[in-house]
Amino acid sequence: MQEPASDQSRIKEIQSALASLDVDIKLLRLGMKAGFNPSQPRVPAGDPDGGQWTDTGAGGSDNPRQSTFRTADRARIVTRFGAGHSIADPRSRHTVTLANGKRFVFETEGAVQSVFDGKGRPISKAIWTPAGPESLPIVQQAGLPAREAVDAFEAARHLYNRLTAGNSPEQRACLAFTATEFEPDSTLPTVNFVGMLSRADTAAVxxxxxxxxxxxxxxxxxxxxxxxxxxxxxxxxxxxxxxxxxxxxxxxxxxxxxxxxxxxxxxxxxxxxxxxxxxxxxxxxxxxxxxxxxxxxxxxxxxxxxxxxxxxxxxxxxxxxxxxxxx
CATH class of the missing domain: 3.40.630 (Aminopeptidase)
Known part of the structure; x- marks a missing residue:
């Protein structure tokens, strides 16, 4: 028995709606996997981070997902926290822009921290262990210039000073670096790790x-x-x-x-x-x-x-x- 034309039309409408929902679900899953939210606000044009997605407005005033801080010597630190961020499981991104315009990004996912220059090129990667920070392999630009290394360390120092404001009996800001002699009576510091750690993780080292x-x-x-x-x-x-x-x-x-x-x-x-x-x-x-x-x-x-x-x-x-x- 042939279905009435009206029923066939209704079936096609339902099938079309289901297909559309299927596409929406796939897009949402893809967005969740990539951490993308199309309704998330962007940093305004003209800002040094203009065009980037920002988490402003989430998390409440006591634990903002984003903050901007300027140091006394004109460095600028933009901090963004990812979903599920905590001291026990940090998920943060600190962008430090020095007074000379050099920019460095410190991304922490759990115990792993990656440092990038302003062009997104990796500078270092390390994991915090009970024995201290250990370097991880990266595809690094050949022969990081001494000036770039000094600037990266300056950015880390500024970030460390900013983080110490949150020190408490339960958490500590730590700055880990190695120093090598590159000129008589001079040292070149290399950042290993800079971040806020739980008291237990700090005391383990x-x-x-x-x-x-x-x-x-x-x-x-x-x-x-x-x-x-x-x-x-x-x-x-x-x-x-x-x-x-x-x-x-x-x-x-x-x-x-x-x-x-x-x-x-x-x-x-x-x-x-x-x-x-x-x-x-x-x-x-x-x-x-x-x-x-x-x-x-x-x-x-x-x-x-x-x-x-x-x-x-x-x-x-x-x-x-x-x-x-x-x-």
Missing amino acids: CSRLDTVQRLADEASVEARAAGTYPNPAVYGTAVHTRLSHKIRDLGDPSLRPERSLTKKIEEAPFSNAVRVDVLEDHGTGPICVYDLKTGRRGLSKARTLEFGVRLAKYGRPIIVIEIRPFE
């Missing part, structure tokens, strides 16, 4: 983190209890001096306080101030530098180069962790 933080807290409490200070520099000296004594009294062969001339000049010029870093060194693997801060200044270029000059001879990664008293 720098195992004395909790100890140094506890002693820094104690030094701060004792310094404040000792009286008032004429200025922040004198208070900083009191904390640094007490922490130095506490580290020495601990008798841990893997920990030692080292005086920093650069930090003294930067933080307390024209004084007899004591400024120390605490170094954790087990003889193999990374050397952890606990950078005690009591003022507002972040990690300067001169300070990082000082680390390189002091520690390049060991030929091992250097991991810098800022320590500020929480008490």
Whole structure:
């Protein structure tokens, strides 16, 4: 029995609708796989990142999916977080544009971080392990110029300083690099990793983190209890001096306080101030530098180069962790 014309027309309409839905489903699946959302807003034209997709507006004001930050020396940091981002499973993209216009991108997916230059060419790739950052193979441009390497490290330093604002007992910003001598009395730092890690991931490599933080807290409490200070520099000296004594009294062969001339000049010029870093060194693997801060200044270029000059001879990664008293 032949179906009425009206039924045949209805069947064709349904088949057409199903075909259209099938196409839509395939497109949505493809978009989800690629992380593409056609309704997602773009960065406005004229912006250095103009035309790129942005996550602005998602995640709420307490945990924005995108933020822009400008440093005191005119570097610009644009941070975007991917879906499912957390400290335990980071998914972030930091684009750092220096004052000279050079741009570098730091992409982190879980424990793996890739660094690209402004043209999207890979500079480095590393994975954070319980033994510290380990380099992964990449197809890299031949012979990365020394100037490009210095600029990439500057971008990493700016990003590290930005991330330290989020330090807490449960998470830490870490800057890992190696330093090699390329001129007499000079070092060329190479970025290994820069990012925010959970306390557990940080302490797995720098195992004395909790100890140094506890002693820094104690030094701060004792310094404040000792009286008032004429200025922040004198208070900083009191904390640094007490922490130095506490580290020495601990008798841990893997920990030692080292005086920093650069930090003294930067933080307390024209004084007899004591400024120390605490170094954790087990003889193999990374050397952890606990950078005690009591003022507002972040990690300067001169300070990082000082680390390189002091520690390049060991030929091992250097991991810098800022320590500020929480008490």
